[in-house]
Amino acid sequence: MFGYYFALALRSLKRSKVLTALMILAIGLGIGASMTMITVLHVMSGDPLPGHSAQLFVPQLDARPLERSKTTKDSAPNGNLTWPDAMNLLRTHRADRQAAMVAGSVPIRPAQASLRPFFQPGHYVTADFFSMFDAPFRAGGGWTAEDDEQRARVIVLNAELNRKLFGDTPGIGRTVRLKNTDFRVVGVLDEWYPQPTFYAQVNDRSFGKTDQFFLPLQTALELQFDFSGNFMCWGNGAGGRTSDHCTWLQFWVQLDNPAKAHAYQDFLGDYWREQQTHGRFPRPVNAQLYGLMDWLTKQQVIPSDLRLQLWLALGFLGVCMVNIVGLLLAKFLRRSGEVSVRRALGAQRRDIFLQFGIESAVIGVAGGVLGLVIAELGLWSVRQRPDGYAQLAQMDAAMLLGTFMLAVFASVLAGLLPAWRACRVTPALQLKTQ
Amino acid sequence: MPLRPLLASLTRHKLTVLLLALQVGLTCAIVCNVVFMIVNRTAQMRQPSGVAEDELVTIDSIGLDEGENPLARHAADLAALRNIPGVTAVAAVDALPFNGNDWSNGIATTPNADTDLTATACNGTHGELGTLGLHLLEGRDFLPDEYLPMDSAHDWAGINHVPVTIITQALAERLFPGQSALGKVIYPGDNPVRIVGVVDHLLRPHLREAASNDYSTLFPMLPDSNDVTYVLRTAPQERERVLKQIADVLNQLDGNRILRQAQTFSQLRADFFRRNRTMIGLLLAAAAGLLFVTALGIAGLASFWVQQRRRSIGIRRAIGATRNDILCYFQAENFLIVGGGIVPGMLLAYALNLWLMTHYELPRLPFLYLPIGAALLWLLGQCAVLGPALRAAAVPPVMATRAD
Numbered sequence: 004m005f006g007y008y009f010a011l012a013l014r015s016l017k018r019s020k021v022l023t024a025l026m027i028l029a030i031g032l033g034i035g036a037s038m039t040m041i042t043v044l045h046v047m048s049g050d051p052l053p054g055h056s057a058q059l060f061v062p063q064l065d066a067r068p069l070e071r072s073k074t075t076k077d078s079a080p081n082g083n084l085t086w087p088d089a090m091n092l093l094r095t096h097r098a099d100r101q102a103a104m105v106a107g108s109v110p111i112r113p114a115q116a117s118l119r120p121f122f123q124p125g126h127y128v129t130a131d132f133f134s135m136f137d138a139p140f141r142a143g144g145g146w147t148a149e150d151d152e153q154r155a156r157v158i159v160l161n162a163e164l165n166r167k168l169f170g171d172t173p174g175i176g177r178t179v180r181l182k183n184t185d186f187r188v189v190g191v192l193d194e195w196y197p198q199p200t201f202y203a204q205v206n207d208r209s210f211g212k213t214d215q216f217f218l219p220l221q222t223a224l225e226l227q228f229d230f231s232g233n234f235m236c237w238g239n240g241a242g243g244r245t246s247d248h249c250t251w252l253q254f255w256v257q258l259d260n261p262a263k264a265h266a267y268q269d270f271l272g273d274y275w276r277e278q279q280t281h282g283r284f285p286r287p288v289n290a291q292l293y294g295l296m297d298w299l300t301k302q303q304v305i306p307s308d309l310r311l312q313l314w315l316a317l318g319f320l321g322v323c324m325v326n327i328v329g330l331l332l333a334k335f336l337r338r339s340g341e342v343s344v345r346r347a348l349g350a351q352r353r354d355i356f357l358q359f360g361i362e363s364a365v366i367g368v369a370g371g372v373l374g375l376v377i378a379e380l381g382l383w384s385v386r387q388r389p390d391g392y393a394q395l396a397q398m399d400a401a402m403l404l405g406t407f408m409l410a411v412f413a414s415v416l417a418g419l420l421p422a423w424r425a426c427r428v429t430p431a432l433q434l435k436t437q
Numbered sequence: 438m439p440l441r442p443l444l445a446s447l448t449r450h451k452l453t454v455l456l457l458a459l460q461v462g463l464t465c466a467i468v469c470n471v472v473f474m475i476v477n478r479t480a481q482m483r484q485p486s487g488v489a490e491d492e493l494v495t496i497d498s499i500g501l502d503e504g505e506n507p508l509a510r511h512a513a514d515l516a517a518l519r520n521i522p523g524v525t526a527v528a529a530v531d532a533l534p535f536n537g538n539d540w541s542n543g544i545a546t547t548p549n550a551d552t553d554l555t556a557t558a559c560n561g562t563h564g565e566l567g568t569l570g571l572h573l574l575e576g577r578d579f580l581p582d583e584y585l586p587m588d589s590a591h592d593w594a595g596i597n598h599v600p601v602t603i604i605t606q607a608l609a610e611r612l613f614p615g616q617s618a619l620g621k622v623i624y625p626g627d628n629p630v631r632i633v634g635v636v637d638h639l640l641r642p643h644l645r646e647a648a649s650n651d652y653s654t655l656f657p658m659l660p661d662s663n664d665v666t667y668v669l670r671t672a673p674q675e676r677e678r679v680l681k682q683i684a685d686v687l688n689q690l691d692g693n694r695i696l697r698q699a700q701t702f703s704q705l706r707a708d709f710f711r712r713n714r715t716m717i718g719l720l721l722a723a724a725a726g727l728l729f730v731t732a733l734g735i736a737g738l739a740s741f742w743v744q745q746r747r748r749s750i751g752i753r754r755a756i757g758a759t760r761n762d763i764l765c766y767f768q769a770e771n772f773l774i775v776g777g778g779i780v781p782g783m784l785l786a787y788a789l790n791l792w793l794m795t796h797y798e799l800p801r802l803p804f805l806y807l808p809i810g811a812a813l814l815w816l817l818g819q820c821a822v823l824g825p826a827l828r829a830a831a832v833p834p835v836m837a838t839r840a841d
Contacts, residue, residue, distance in 0.1 A: 022737050022740070025733050025737065026737075029730050029733060032726060032730070033730075036723075036726075110499065110501055110695055112501070119692075119695075120501055120693075120694075120695050121695060122499075122695055122697070182501070183501075183503055307796075307797055308712060308716055311716075311797055312716075312719055315467075315471070315719065315720070315723045316723075318463070318467050318723075318727075319467075319723055319726055319727060319730075321463060322460055322463050322464055322467070322727055322730055322731065323730055325456055325459050325460040325463065325734075326460055326730050326731070326733065326734040328456055329453055329456035329457050329460060329734055329738060330734060330737045330738060330741075332452060332453050332456065333450075333453050333737070333738050333741040333742070334741060336450075336453070337741050337744065337745050388715060389711065390712070420452075424452065
């Protein structure tokens with residue numbers, strides 16, 4: 004029966020070749036565009052540290068003064084801390100692990116005469132950074148809290164910079180000259196580029212290979228290295244890096260279970276109240292603790308243009324679907340005569356429904372195959388963009404299957420209403436009017 | 438054209454008509470907003486920067502030698518760059534349109550006033566105006582004795598001592614509506630600064646809301662940090678050649694530096710708007726795709742109906758209807774269906790715009806887009822139905838005597 008209906012469907016589709024081709028094209032375009040964007044957003048909203056992200060949190064303390072006027076709403080706090088607050092949280096050591104960090108860019112001056120000095124982006128971090136984020140070392144390791152306090156001249160290189168400076172062997176123990184200071188390499192990371200670079204300030208460079216080195220935060224401050232990222236001050240007085248009215252540091256904590264997370268949130272509230280007794284934190288107590296994935300969502304790590312592109316693709320798919328439903332409906336109803344004859348000869352409604360259902364599924368499968376091709380083309384075009392996320396735009400097995408399922412599901416859904424209408428045709432009435 | 442039989446016939450295909458109208462409505466809503474977004478982004482990309490874009494070449498130089506005097510370094514570099522054949526003018530600056538290096542100050546017209554108005558400070562060496570090709574509308578250029586260092590080592594304290602400024606017309610109009618800004622005083626820092634000139638445009642290094650994009654102030658302050666941008670002016674066809682020479686000239690003078698962003702100003706602008714161009718391309722493709730699919734739906738449905746109604750068309754022809762009547766019938770039918778979609782479509786377009794306004798910072802859809810969108814879809818419908826309608830008109834009266 005199935006084979007017979009399949010043959011009938013092919014015969015019927017062949018009768019109006021152009022229209023069938025256009026229907027397949029429409030569904031293919033809709034599916035292809037949607038799946039391209041769904042895939043891009045799917046890979047971009049992936050977990051940067053699978054299995055580890057549930058224990059990582061961002062504490063948010065808003066030390067800013069009260070809003071100046073009700074008419075100009077100031078922006079939501081961006082999670083950055085002042086130097087004194089970050090150091091207090093670091094020293095009270097209430098979390099299982101904690102680290103303060105900030106992005107920076109420094110000139111690197113290779114020893115080889117063949118290489119000219121060049122700038123590299125990196126991060127200034129505190130000791131717990133590597134163990135907290137489970138950063139994989141190819142050789143060596145991080146540094147200790149004592150190194151932090153002593154402003155040690157030590158550095159951890161990421162794989163790419165190590166290759167550039169020392170070739171394929173890890174340059175442990177060797178010297179790298181940054182700006183005007185020599186640093187000793189204590190660790191080399193194994194191509195560690197979490198996507199997105201969740202621990203940094205969220206901006207349009209959150210995806211792609213970014214940080215090539217890590218060195219102690221206090222050392223960078225002492226040497227007056229250049230910091231990058233948002234640096235916001237308020238009030239009067241000198242707005243230095245260590246002042247208590249300039250926010251610029253990111254802070255992460257590791258809390259191994261929900262009870263600890265709860266306790267840490269209470270601790271943050273207490274800290275806020277305690278600071279209020281010192282005349283700081285004038286706003287009402289509102290200490291927040293965000294989980295890693297919540298934090299990325301809140302900071303909108305996915306650029307709004309991409310979200311708009313997804314909505315555009317889905318809107319397009321929607322219009323294509325309505326289009327297919329209309330066309331199939333007209334097509335099936337035109338065959339009311341044929342349906343009536345079959346019904347009069349003993350076919351049941353369910354048979355008619357199955358017959359037309361199969362016909363729309365054939366269109367769906369063909370559209371799905373075309374959609375896959377178009378989605379691959381679309382992803383290829385996304386990979387040509389010079390944005391950091393471009394290289395992530397690959398279709399995995401789950402998305403491949405998803406595309407196909409979506410195509411078949413969409414077209415069967417589109418065929419449902421027309422097939423249902425067709426099997427409701429009253430045979431007697433139709434036959435009489437013929 | 439009597440409407441009654443037309444409507445009667447449409448009621449026999451209620452569901453199909455409803456679906457087609459729904460499709461037209463959705464298309465109308467999406468296309469109106471998409472076109473609006475395209476127009477918006479194009480307008481953003483078209484903003485005049487105020488500089489002679491076809492004639493500029495820029496390079497960033499970051500000196501690594503801590504001990505050197507940046508002012509002397511820049512002067513020596515500029516002298517060498519000026520000697521490159523084909524270069525007509527050079528300047529060292531700290532900010533350029535699109536380069537992202539934005540130092541904005543609150544601009545008040547009275548001392549110590551709180552202000553929401555900010556403007557970018559653009560600073561450079563003597564001759565910056567001429568090198569960038571800024572167009573002075575009134576007033577004069579800075580005089581050589583008005584220049585002083587920015588004092589970047591001490592929180593850019595130069596802003597508190599600079600005597601004069603040149604501002605853009607947009608800023609002048611915002612500060613002193615309806616009056617000439619010449620000779621007036623602003624407070625970008627602690628002390629009053631007199632306006633001595635007004636230029637037509639100078640776009641800020643970052644773009645924000647449309648109104649404030651052109652709020653710039655030029656100060657006669659010399660960049661005095663290790664990090665500086667050199668701008669060279671040359672003939673458009675000489676730019677590539679000059680670009681190749683710059684690095685060698687600077688490195689010969691002093692190799693202890695890092696050179697970045699050696700590019701023509703045209704490249705700078707193109708890079709700045711790269712994402713916008715991708716987005717415009719996608720929006721265009723989406724609009725074209727939607728219109729195509731909708732035209733396809735209209736044409737497909739019409740051709741089904743023509744096939745279905747061959748006999749009744751034959752009967753109408755046999756009892757006296759002309760080919761033209763049949764053609765008009767199908768065109769009118771389409772006009773009604775599309776019209777039925779457009780009315781809710783326009784409401785939907787408006788709703789969609791409201792949603793976009795809250796989520797994507799799009800301005801309000803101007804009313805004019807709705808009638809234009811409606812006319813476009815009507816036209817599209819009429820064109821799409823023309824083929825099937827002509828085929829219907831060609832049905833011979835003898836069909837009346839035949840079964841389907």
